[in-house]
Amino acid sequence: xxxxxxxxxxxxxxxxxxxxxxxxxxxxxxxxxxxxxxxxxxxxxxxxxxxxxxxxxxxxxxxxxxxxxxxxxxxxxxxxxxxxxxxxxxxxxxxxxxxxxxxxxxxxxxxxxxxxxxxxxxxxxxxxxxxxxxxxxxxxxxxxxxxxxxxxxxxxxxxxxxxxxxxxxxxxxxxxxxxxxxxxxxxxxxxxxxxxxxxxxxxxxxxxxxxxxxxxxxxxxxxxxxxxxxxxxxxxxxxxxxxxxxxxxxxxxxxxxxxxxxxxxxxxxxxxxxxxxxxxxxxxxxxxxxxxxxxxxxxxxxxxxxxxxxxxxxxxxxxxxxxxxxxxxxxxxxxxxx
Numbered sequence: 001x002x003x004x005x006x007x008x009x010x011x012x013x014x015x016x017x018x019x020x021x022x023x024x025x026x027x028x029x030x031x032x033x034x035x036x037x038x039x040x041x042x043x044x045x046x047x048x049x050x051x052x053x054x055x056x057x058x059x060x061x062x063x064x065x066x067x068x069x070x071x072x073x074x075x076x077x078x079x080x081x082x083x084x085x086x087x088x089x090x091x092x093x094x095x096x097x098x099x100x101x102x103x104x105x106x107x108x109x110x111x112x113x114x115x116x117x118x119x120x121x122x123x124x125x126x127x128x129x130x131x132x133x134x135x136x137x138x139x140x141x142x143x144x145x146x147x148x149x150x151x152x153x154x155x156x157x158x159x160x161x162x163x164x165x166x167x168x169x170x171x172x173x174x175x176x177x178x179x180x181x182x183x184x185x186x187x188x189x190x191x192x193x194x195x196x197x198x199x200x201x202x203x204x205x206x207x208x209x210x211x212x213x214x215x216x217x218x219x220x221x222x223x224x225x226x227x228x229x230x231x232x233x234x235x236x237x238x239x240x241x242x243x244x245x246x247x248x249x250x251x252x253x254x255x256x257x258x259x260x261x262x263x264x265x266x267x268x269x270x271x272x273x274x275x276x277x278x279x280x281x282x283x284x285x286x287x288x289x290x291x292x293x294x295x296x297x298x299x300x301x302x303x304x305x306x307x308x309x310x311x312x313x314x315x316x317x318x319x320x321x322x323x324x325x326x327x328x329x330x331x332x333x334x335x336x337x338x
Contacts, residue, residue: 022141024160029176032168033204035062038144041326043248044266046099050139056104063144064103067094070245076105081124125155152190158192162199167211169206206232231264
């Protein structure tokens with residue numbers, strides 16, 4: 001059944017009853033849409049009335065600038081990881097209601113060396129998140145990891161409940177995907193993080209006009225099946241423009257296909273979260289029982305989101321897996337999503 005429909009699934013929008021969920025957005029390869037996905041998934045979850053904290057753990061701090069926040073030396077996870085400050089000191093609100101940010105900075109690169117010298121070098125990030133655990137302040141913590149498999153990424157994966165792996169629809173992305181899945185298995189089997197699982201694989205920069213994009217999607221689907229999100233993130237000029245204005249895509253252009261795709265991704269992600277919780281409790285999720293309810297998107301916060309009947313037609317146009325639709329002319333230009 002196609003999950004990317006205009007109606008809102010009951011299981012997807014039921015309030016989260018679990019503790020805070022920590023999700024790492026990670027891939028050791030750069031330029032695959034990792035930061036773009038971290039920013040826009042966080043914004044779309046906030047739009048759906050979820051309280052979200054986005055942590056920029058990348059020394060490049062692109063998630064910070066992508067939300068229009070200035071980098072300030074010493075106000076990042078760096079002193080927190082070293083135990084010199086509390087994480088609550090550096091969290092700041094963004095222009096998006098219910099979305100907070102812990103900014104990044106270039107000095108985070110030094111944390112790779114400093115943390116490696118400590119005895120329990122895999123756990124500083126997990127320990128740093130302790131003040132936020134089970135206090136009800138956030139539903140989700142989204143972590144934008146560096147494009148590497150260094151100490152910072154390993155710390156994020158050790159602390160996370162799930163990992164979302166964005167991969168570009170190109171050949172070399174397949175090699176990187178096998179590395180990430182093997183790393184997840186090693187962290188789980190070694191006991192460093194027994195509960196770590198792959199929340200999903202996001203196919204980014206999809207261009208239905210090329211045979212390569214379609215072949216890569218089919219190849220990944222063959223090996224990873226339902227781990228792939230049905231929503232495909234299109235190659236979009238608007239998505240590449242939005243960070244330069246310091247805004248997520250739903251604020252920059254709420255009606256473009258990039259906005260539609262990330263809104264559908266957020267909805268699909270919430271579906272999986274609830275199904276995962278149900279599975280952990282030993283209950284069989286009845287995903288066949290679906291009904292239409294009022295869309296909980298906050299239109300006051302994001303006036304760019306259409307509310308007319310045509311909006312539902314527009315939302316359903318985002319590409320579900322194996323059922324791509326034609327892209328408008330705006331996608332004819334190349335873009336880099338990082």
